[in-house]
Amino acid sequence: MPPINAYLIEDDAQPARAGFTTLASTQLDPGDVEVDIHYASVNYKDALAATGRGRIIRRFPCVGGIDAVGTVAVSGSSRFKAGDSVVVHGHGFGVSHHGGWATRARVPADWVNRIPSPLTELDAITIGVAGYTAALAVDLMELNGLKPSGGRVLVNGATGGVAGIGIDMLAQRGFHVVAVTSKPEHAPYLKELGAREVITAAELPPATRPLEKAQWAGALDSLGGEPLAALTRTMDRDGVIASFGNAAGHDFTTSVMPFILRGVRLIGVNSDNPPDVREHVWQRLATDLRPRHLGRIAQVKPFEALPQVVLDVADGRNRGRNVIAVNPTP
Numbered sequence: 001m002p003p004i005n006a007y008l009i010e011d012d013a014q015p016a017r018a019g020f021t022t023l024a025s026t027q028l029d030p031g032d033v034e035v036d037i038h039y040a041s042v043n044y045k046d047a048l049a050a051t052g053r054g055r056i057i058r059r060f061p062c063v064g065g066i067d068a069v070g071t072v073a074v075s076g077s078s079r080f081k082a083g084d085s086v087v088v089h090g091h092g093f094g095v096s097h098h099g100g101w102a103t104r105a106r107v108p109a110d111w112v113n114r115i116p117s118p119l120t121e122l123d124a125i126t127i128g129v130a131g132y133t134a135a136l137a138v139d140l141m142e143l144n145g146l147k148p149s150g151g152r153v154l155v156n157g158a159t160g161g162v163a164g165i166g167i168d169m170l171a172q173r174g175f176h177v178v179a180v181t182s183k184p185e186h187a188p189y190l191k192e193l194g195a196r197e198v199i200t201a202a203e204l205p206p207a208t209r210p211l212e213k214a215q216w217a218g219a220l221d222s223l224g225g226e227p228l229a230a231l232t233r234t235m236d237r238d239g240v241i242a243s244f245g246n247a248a249g250h251d252f253t254t255s256v257m258p259f260i261l262r263g264v265r266l267i268g269v270n271s272d273n274p275p276d277v278r279e280h281v282w283q284r285l286a287t288d289l290r291p292r293h294l295g296r297i298a299q300v301k302p303f304e305a306l307p308q309v310v311l312d313v314a315d316g317r318n319r320g321r322n323v324i325a326v327n328p329t330p
């Protein structure tokens with residue numbers, strides 16, 4: 001087998017030591033399935049890991065990249081055979097086990113899903129962990145009573161990867177989506193995805209009292225911190241917040257009033273799931289939650305551009321999903 005081209009993160013100094021190298025297949029981590037990687041992506045978490053701005057990597061050195069797609073080269077699992085088109089994400093991938101920024105990965109079978117028809121490999125990596133998380137959030141919000149007739153749904157960090165796919169999914173299910181962004185110049189893009197209104201965070205009224213005017217039936221929260229605290233205070237009765245991100249901070253302070261007086265539901269969303277949940281979410285991604293604007297959301301760059309894309313995402317200059325063509329199929 002030819003050497004594996006990889007982008008290896010060596011430490012978490014600031015800036016982290018990271019760069020292109022080659023690995024032998026004996027240097028890959030253990031697993032049941034070997035995948036020839038065609039595309040990977042750069043998520044917010046990847047950018048923190050590869051710049052050293054967040055303590056993400058738990059084992060050095062580590063090939064970065066928390067999601068990837070490609071074809072199975074070798075399988076010791078009865079669930080997969082050579083040639084299957086698959087998506088890999090979750091658990092230790094790109095965190096404590098070599099990830100997707102390499103021409104080959106070896107992983108446990110439980111981190112792998114067959115790409116469901118009619119999605120292509122490029123569709124599946126544009127979705128990636130981000131779209132998976134958005135779909136899981138929508139699934140959990142619906143289980144908790146969110147309906148299009150209930151009222152408006154706020155999506156913050158709107159130009160981000162999870163948020164953009166979330167806007168697309170919610171809009172096609174008939175929700176009135178309000179996108180909140182720090183980049184109002186991207187309003188036409190957000191409207192194309194399906195947002196009915198686009199506003200900046202500065203246009204949201206201040207929310208400091210335990211309960212403020214109720215405005216939102218649902219919220220997809222990429223930010224955490226103060227924006228999440230404000231959301232708890234401004235949700236409608238029985239409103240549902242899906243909390244999955246921390247782009248604005250980890251800590252937030254609120255009171256119990258929204259929960260005990262308005263029945264606000266604060267739902268945690270974690271994309272590390274067992275195989276049955278992964279299968280359910282990927283099936284929905286290929287059917288009733290299938291995003292319609294993946295071509296608009298994807299920004300595809302060559303493997304050599306990875307270091308620059310990492311900096312762009314870490315500095316918030318990105319939009320949508322940052323796809324890396326590691327070794328694309330012709």
Ligand SMILES: NC(=O)c1ccc[n+]([C@@H]2O[C@H](COP(=O)([O-])OP(=O)(O)OC[C@H]3O[C@@H](n4cnc5c(N)ncnc54)[C@H](OP(=O)(O)O)[C@@H]3O)[C@@H](O)[C@H]2O)c1
Binds near residue numbers: 045157222245269
């Ligand atoms: N729980 C899970 O399993 C899971 C899975 C995937 C992602 N996540 C988390 O979800 C969040 C979003 O991920 P992503 O991959 O979509 O990231 P992303 O593409 O980088 O998008 C994040 C967006 O948040 C906004 N933003 C960034 N920094 C900010 C700041 N300091 N203050 C306020 N807004 C800021 C920006 O949007 P605007 O400029 O449009 O406002 C940015 O585009 C991250 O925190 C990530 O770690 C969690």
